[in-house]
Amino acid sequence: MEKEGDDSDFVVERGKGKKYRPVVAQDNAVLEMSSLDRSNSASSTDSSLSMKIVMGVQTNQQMTSTKESLPTHGVANSSQSESKLELFGFDSLVNILGLKSMTGEQSAPASSPRDSEDDSVNLEKQPKAPSMKLGTIMGVFLPCFQNIMGTIYFIRFSWIVGMAGIGEALVIVALCGSCTFLTSVSLSAIATNGAMKGGGPYYLIGRALGPEVGVSIGLCFFLGNAVSGSLYVLGAVETFLNALPSAGLFKETITNVNGAAAADPVSSPSLHDLQIYGIIVTISLSFVVFGGVKIINRVAPAFLIPVIYSLCSIYLGILLAGKDRPAKGITGLSFKTFQKNWSSAYQHTNEAGIPDPNGKRDWSFNELVGLFFPAVTGIMAGSNRSSSLKDTQRSIPMGTLAATLVTSSIYLISVILFGSLAIREKLFSDRLLTATVAWPLPSLIYVGIILSTLGAALQSLTGAPRLLAAIANDDILPVLKYFKVADGSEPHSATIFTAFICMGCVVIGNLDLISPTTTMFYLLCYAGVNLSGFLLDLLDAPSWRPRWKFHHWSLSLLGACLCILIMFLISWSFTVLSLALASLIYYYVNLKGKAGDWGDGFKSAYFQLALRSLRSLGANQVHPKNWYPIPLIFCRPWGKLPENVPCHPKLADFANCMKKKGRGMSIFASILDGDYHECAEDAKIACKQLSTYIEYKRCEAVAEMIVAPSMSAGFRAIVQTMGLGNLKPNIVVIRYPEIWRRENLTEIPATFVGIINDCIVANKAVVIVKGLDEWPNEYQRQYGSIDLYWIVRDGGLMLLLSQLLLTKDSFESCKIQVFCIAEEDADAGVLKADVKKFLYDLRMQADVIVISMKSWDSRADGETKQEESVEAFTAAQRRIASCLKQMKEKSKMDGMPLMADGKPVIVYEQQVEKFLYTTLKLNSTILHYSRMAAVVLVSLPPPPLNHPTYFYMEYMDLLVENVPRLLIVRGYRRDVVTLFT
Template sequence: MSAGETAKDHQHAKFGALGGVFTPCTLTILGVIMFLRFGQVVGQAGFWGSIAIVLAAKAITTLTSLSLSAIATNTRVRGGGAYYLISRSLGVEFGGAIGIVFFLAQAISVAMYVIGFTEALVNTFPSLAPSSTWVASVVNLATFACVYVGAGWTIKVQYAILAVLGAALTSFYLGAAGQFSVGVLQENLAPHYLAGENFFSIFALFFPAVTGIMAGANMSGDLKSPAHAIPRGTLGAVAVTALIYLSLACVLAGVRPHQELIANNFVMRDVAAWPILITAGVFAATLSSALGSMMGAPRILQALARDDVFPFLRFFGAASGKSSEPRRAAVLSFVIAQCCVLLGDLNAIAPIITMFFMITYALLNLATFFEAVTKNPSYRPTFRYCHWSLSLLGAVGCLAVMLLINWAWAVGSIVVIAAIYGYIQYREIEARWGDLQGGVVFERARRSLLRLEAMSYHPKNWRPIVLAMSSSAWNRPHLAIYGEWLTAGHGILTLAQVVCGDVEKHAERRESYERALRKFIEKQELLAFPTVVIAPYPSDGIESLVQCHGIGGFKPNTVLIGWPRSEEKAEAFGATLRLLARLRRSIICARLLRDDDDDEPAEGEEEQPRDDAWFVPEGTIDVWWRGMENGELMLLLAHLLNRNPSWRRNPIRVLRIVPNEEAVQEVRGHIANLAADSRIRIEPVVIVAKDPPAVIQQASRNAALLLLGFEAPKEGDEKSFYRRMDELAGGLPRVLFVDSAGGMTLES
């Protein structure tokens, strides 16, 4: 939970669905576009075109409202509106990106409504025309001053504004009743687009009118019950305003020719029975919309700043007064709105707002889609009328309309979102709240596991799934590091630790051991998973891990284990090797003389990582070949090791001992064919000798690493096996003994 998500944020929440959501949504939707631009929409698009525009816009906002309702009833909604909902679903990256964009959209909307108010004022008082920019600036300043004082009184007076709006519409309908002409309607059925205009450009002009569906959600921190108020208030406002716009399209198309509808921004006032009410309606609607956006924008910025997504915005997260007003954020909102006011072109501002709002809607729909499709048990919305298919349709619809309106603006908006997303991801900001990204990954992994389980296995798809018995990884990191080198980018590594003792006595310690492994993995930047088991004896723990760890196709096929330092441990070690071989697991025994495996930290001493853990010596990677049984896995492991950037300068040699000179050419040719079939670049080395230990130690004395094959000892032969392998390795510092369980082939 973020710093802003405290009980303090809710102690002043007091508005219900009608006052807190329906009224601000309705007033924002029935605003400047309806009074000053909808006549132009009908005049250019025609009756049928304007109906299509209204229905298309309402379809998108209805789908988005359904998604908004579902997601708002699935979580405890705090302040921040759409930003809060998206960030808590899609994660901090999408949340931060959309928070910035949505805040800008709301701030720019203030300018659009202020310009609309100014147009109406100048039309009523023509003497103000030369000073229209100053008038708009004063109105913008007055709007800011109202919000700076506090939002409570603004919401209370909205009922009166709604009454004025209702009176204005009534005046228009009464005036149109005596002027409606079927002939004019028929002339206006078809579109009459001006040069450079088309259906989508007019749609872009109209769409900001219906973006008011977020006006209620933006006030989520001031609602008594957001989960109850947002669905009812938003959907109610969408339905009521849809009927009003459809009726207006029909009436306007029948009362004035298209030329007048296009040219006269105040055609509704000329038609109305009492024109003064239309003027009052314009003033009331535009001012209330400006106030609504000016109230919403700072709250979005405040929530974003409190979440500390962008440290440079932290200043704007402060709250003022008993009602926690976002006054610092309001100042920035005013500055942005004023810059747009100085631009002064309503038609230029509208497409920008359209793109910002539509990409917000698309992500809100996408958030709801992913919440539903991932089948996350935590997704339990009380609003039951939204299906994942509707959310997906809403997201696709938003994206399609963005591209059709203006592909350049659409691509630019997406690039901006992607850039902000990438910046947040690059900074590796960790959210202090849960999101559905884990659910998306889980569902994808679940499906992939089931699909993998259903597929028949082929040696071509063999990958190293290594279970590294790392014990105290902090003190003996080399096994973990070699496991990382052998699997990075190719397989899966699990660092395993067996804690000897009774489960009941050590259950709590198990979690601390696993946390230590996680800390080691994070510190060393390994791509690995930790696991800890408690067992009476090490062999029992290894047996449990090998049999039970992993799922489906991700069960370990290779066990990486350290080579014992003394012959006294040979018997138990040999028994472990037999067990692993019997369980059909490949075995890698790492004999790393520079890794002090027997050094345990003193009681209470903090374990520290070895400084030389990632050291890669110069020299070759030597594979001592004795046949395909173990040789295939050894050569493949050498290849995987060589794929690591730090090992690429270490060439691979395949060495074989033969008893006489006659066999040299034949064996060399065999190794060359092996290289061709396996597509691995190797250097063949054939040595004539009868003393393998001496030859191995002499030929590989400068090697960075050598791999030797072995077979698990039979019962009773453990010590002689240990001595034999130890004699082969001699004093060489880095040796991997390999016993292959099969499952792979070099030719695949």
């Protein structure tokens, strides 16, 4: 039998993929997960290599018989009972563990009879009892209801009705309520499109718009929650001081209302009282939060019940007001009062909100929108509790939308009731009108308001640290590492940080100033949720299948626009500041973060945009004005690089030189010799290493790895299939094989010539780099000239490459010289004028030099260079003659025609001499004019048909002899530059 942790069931060998022992009948419903990726778990143990689930319990006798009947791995073709699913033995069978792992749910590892010698099953270990899950009412509706019906409703809403009037107050409620309703629709669609983890809106936005947007909006939402905590704390303290004025340490009484003496002096809480009591309450709530979620859940009902009681008392008091309990300023429900309070009465107020002509606050419709909006927030309370819900797919949409509609209806009805209940002066002076009119015990309303606002504050101080910890645990921003917590632990450091932010806002001591700040952060978050819904709905990816069907991208777009509109209504400067803060966080995450691929909607948008752009390019050739070089760069064409070096270091530098200001695409390709089935895993690893190297070199490119029996076969496959439509590579970049003779690599000439011929057949341009080791990087500035030896028509590719080189920092100080090779009977002056006119029409600045081939013999100052070229020429002649002699002897011995590289060839010795002599003259000319050039570009001669590849390599060696840095260029059958605008 195998021992526990034995890897023989599941073995991954380098280059040979995975070996798997199939499931047999004696395993009694053992289901194996054979598709585990070992590379993804850094701390995996031996037992994780072969996870097995026992779906049944056997008796000891059955287990013993199972042991005896199990075959050993060492016996080949041993007799064993075949499983009914033997055909699928190499695949992962469907089981509950695999299905749960798709949602990220953790399951306890189970044991298998094959894991160890002791096959006994522990029947005493009982499964852990599931924690109590909440339904729609308790888990979503009531928490949202409690957060929405909070501070603003109890101590500011009647004042807002008095200031805005009934008409504009209805508009304010409808505007803000519509915003939250549309956001709830988007939230419902996103939340029901899969399992949710911790983080609430941060998790939803991050998985929809990407980690950068998710973190930037998530941090703003965290700040909104932290600041709203101070809003609720100040609301509770203000209610307490109004209910018990004697508790104030600093007395403040207002005797004038709107410039006239008040009938009764109005007591107002002092700023210092709000600060002192606010800090004490914040610290006390923080200690409760430190106690953990269990304590918070126990005390939550104590904060929830007073909200419901207070609302009932307020509505009973409104219905009975003026009938059995007359009071100053309260008329009861009266149509005349309704008419008087219909229009707005915006005024200046003092810090206590009392109308004062000399007051510093000048209220308007926009200001009231900013003050009221936090009253309708709280729709995220249900999504924040997703882990505690029985059915998130049903509870979140139903509970959130129900809470939004119910609370919006309460606010709309309350506008009419408050506007019909009291005269405007009473609405202005009595901020706790809700407590004044409550029945039967108004004093209890103060307790209810205090407890409800403290409950909302507790929710904020509980949710904000967990949101910050969720962002920190994603390990995107290194600066947030101090707030990371282990699973199941309390975020104590995040709680302390949140408490300090809350206390800092409490010190401001003015609820009317804090409320617009909270509004901005919430609106930014809601806009992110709506944009997420809009993007996902518009893209309609295959994975977009929300259970909540009542949604449309137009609703999400309208919700996002409404959020932005409200932000600008409140304060355009504050809106710009909020967006700038979110943008700075986004930029910081993009710069310093370690964002991974979360499958966000932007990736889907990029995919669809790429498909649409590709289709719009069509199948026709791109116009020369729109032509971009798309180089296909071979990283390891001739070997001789260490195994851990995926690409020649200078190839990435050269690839960057072929793009103007980084625009364009490059493809780095490498060929791995071998069988695809055996080398598939090695190819994946090598491709990943190549991608990492390209990123390290800051080169915008794509890495590809091909497994082929030989380099020639691999190149032929790549050059035929790489790319899509007009995004196929159009230039093949390869290093010149300078080492082939020194290393005695006799197979290189045939491969080299084959690559060139394949490129010609596939209509690809070719750029062969000689002297790649000395190619400058972006910091090595070059001086001198870029010399072009323009011999054949190449569609202007050589001219375009020279211009692209000039756009780089390393070559920007160079000038371009164009050398035209004139035949002996050509008019050099006319040729030079024509070339100059052509370059002028192409908007290219270059010096033109016309060289006649006959002038090479008459140069007086080129004796040394001539001797160098002649020496190389003589050596090439000897090698070619020796090779030709061997070919003839072998042909005569075998009685076969002249053969080279396994193919019949035709050799005319006079033609060979002519080729050598032409190459000699060109090399000598290059050495005479361009020995000190920064880089030389020369046309690539095509391999002669039915010519020995060895001879062609001799011609090329003679051409590049003693030239330190050379680009050998061959264009293709089209123009890449144009004269026309």
